Amino acid sequence: MEKICKSIRHKILDIIYQSKASHLGTSMSSVEILIAVYESVDCSKIINRDNDRSRVLVSKGHAAAATYAVMNYFGLISDNDLLTYHKDNSYLCGHVSHKVNNVEHSTGALGHGMPVAVGCAIGLKSIGSNQSKSFAICGDGELQEGSIWEALLLAGHLLLDNFCLIVDYNKISSITFTNDVSNLEPLKEKFKSFSCSVDVCDGHNVRQIKESINKNMFQRKPHVIICNTVKGKGVPFAENDPVWHYKTLDENLYKTAKEYLKKL
Secondary structure, three states: OOOHHHHHHHHHHHHHHHHHHOOHHHHHOOOOHHHHHHHHOOOOHHHHHOOOOOOEEHHHHHHHHHHHHHHHHOOOOOOHHOOOOOOOOOOOOOOOOOOOOOOOOOOOOOHHHHHHHHHHHHHHHHHHOOOOOEEEEEEOHHHHHHHHHHHHHHHOOOOOOOOOEEEEEEEEEEEEEEEHHOOOOOOOHHOOOOOOOEEEEEEEOOOHHHHHHHHHHHOOOOOEEEEEEOOOOOOOOOOOOOHHHHOOOHHHHHHHHHHHHHHE
């Protein structure tokens, strides 16, 4: 699994550098989360657009490079398409878009994807789907949007045990640290007060995340996984530095980042 994560991070570096795009930090922090989620669903149902497929909504849509790289690993995006990321005339834009096959919803206007994921969970219940789940992957800065808590209030009220919210808790919101903007703590207790079961885990450990996803099958309520992560994970000069939400890689930094990853 470590080799897989490293390979995907290399792909993220490649496509971000080639397109001169940003959002390196937030893409690197979410790799293991995305892998754990897509390993927990039936990707063939996503490809076939089955009504009872599990839904995956990457509410933190600015993690598009990571989302598309992981989808490529699971056969949901072709190699040729991935290489066009964020380039002129590509449909793989810098925020997750429903124009891309196998993407459920356009996100990046923060706070929108998670409420849609709650709606998907309600929809799955309405057609009697007992196996599929609805996942929302959110950033911690995104939790400062009121629509997140409105949707969670409904999810808790309806006891949507087929809904799972996963928070990429990298502690950085856009250009500064999240809790300097609006303190989220005590975050676990906040989620519990909305009638959710809550786990806290290492967001760079796929096994831990998957175990938490599977545990929710027995909770009979919405499940929240707070994943402690490092923004810019795997690239030391970008780790925990807010500027790498927006900064782009020049040739020297790209080569340096690739060398760092090789040594991991």
